[in-house]
Amino acid sequence: MTTPGNRIRVLGIDPGLNITGYGCVDFVGTRPELVEAGALRTSPRGQMPQRIAQLHEDLAALIADLHPDVIAVEQLYSHYKHPRTAILMGHARGVLLLAAAQAGLGVRNMAATMVKKSLTGNGHASKQQVQKAIQGVFKLAEPPSPPDVADALAIALCAGTRL
Secondary structure (H helix, E strand, O other): OOOOOOEEEEEEEEOOOOEEEEEEEEEEOOEEEEEEEEEEEOOOOOOHHHHHHHHHHHHHHHHHHHOOOEEEEEOOOOOOOOHHHHHHHHHHHHHHHHHHHHOOOEEEEEOHHHHHHHHHOOOOOOHHHHHHHHHHHOOOOOOOOOHHHHHHHHHHHHHHHOO
């Protein structure tokens, strides 16, 4: 639980095999402060074992760099029209969970619809709506891009307000 004067650092992750968005947010009391955000990428032409190894290495380095207190990650979901997406996301999510466990960090699982509803009032908000909302919250000159970065920041923001 955050209390005035205490800093809690949350690393939000939007897992994906091609692009994994991340957003690091400090909470001082209840006020969120953007620390860093970006995207980790693997080559879509690479072999699965190498892509997973690269993602793990990048995530471990990010955790070592940012020293989060907790990691918040989008919960795995699947849609019957896109089962392959869920499988690929599962690979990326598994690597993230491994990196978090190796660093001794707790993980908060966040449902995408809950994050979107908390941020925009609509659990089925579009990527653009999430980007615009994050732009407003952190007073950014432009919406975060790619959308995975905005999603990761939304995950961190939502998790941090629930600590």
